[in-house]
Amino acid sequence: MSNCIFCDIIAGNSEASFVLRDDRVGVFMDIQPINPGHMLVVPITHAAYLSDLDVDTGAHMFRVAQNLAGALRKSRLMCEGVNLFLADGEAAFQDVFHVHLHVIPRFDGDGFGLTFPEQYYRIPSRAELARAANQIRKNLTPNNIE
Numbered sequence: 001m002s003n004c005i006f007c008d009i010i011a012g013n014s015e016a017s018f019v020l021r022d023d024r025v026g027v028f029m030d031i032q033p034i035n036p037g038h039m040l041v042v043p044i045t046h047a048a049y050l051s052d053l054d055v056d057t058g059a060h061m062f063r064v065a066q067n068l069a070g071a072l073r074k075s076r077l078m079c080e081g082v083n084l085f086l087a088d089g090e091a092a093f094q095d096v097f098h099v100h101l102h103v104i105p106r107f108d109g110d111g112f113g114l115t116f117p118e119q120y121y122r123i124p125s126r127a128e129l130a131r132a133a134n135q136i137r138k139n140l141t142p143n144n145i146e
Helices: 005-011 055-074 126-137
Strands: 018-021 025-029 039-043 081-085 101-106
Touching: 005 025, 005 039, 025 055, 039 055, 055 081, 055 101
Parallel strands: none
Antiparallel strands: 018 025, 025 039, 039 101, 081 101
């Protein structure tokens, strides 16, 4: 994909500090880390959004991230917990439109966090939840669910 920094990194045309690479993903250090050890799991094949990615590669990304989380906990880097974060779309704060999964080491007092909107504290009715579930269910792609 032209003009995709992650495609350039995967192709070896831009610098990166790789942790690992296999036939489906490359894992490299984030150049703007939230904490030391912050990595990105990036599929080799370009896909702008998670729904554009084949399901086996998507599952592989999370298996790799699980292994990385264990490696972070065993490393000498400060790591009391791990966040996995995937921003899918501009409204979700995606800024590079090539799917990527952040693996972020966390520790108490690191200054990173999530804020919840006011409506988060209003618990929806069961009927509202059922309507939302139905809207999602009728748009699932059956062959992607195992």
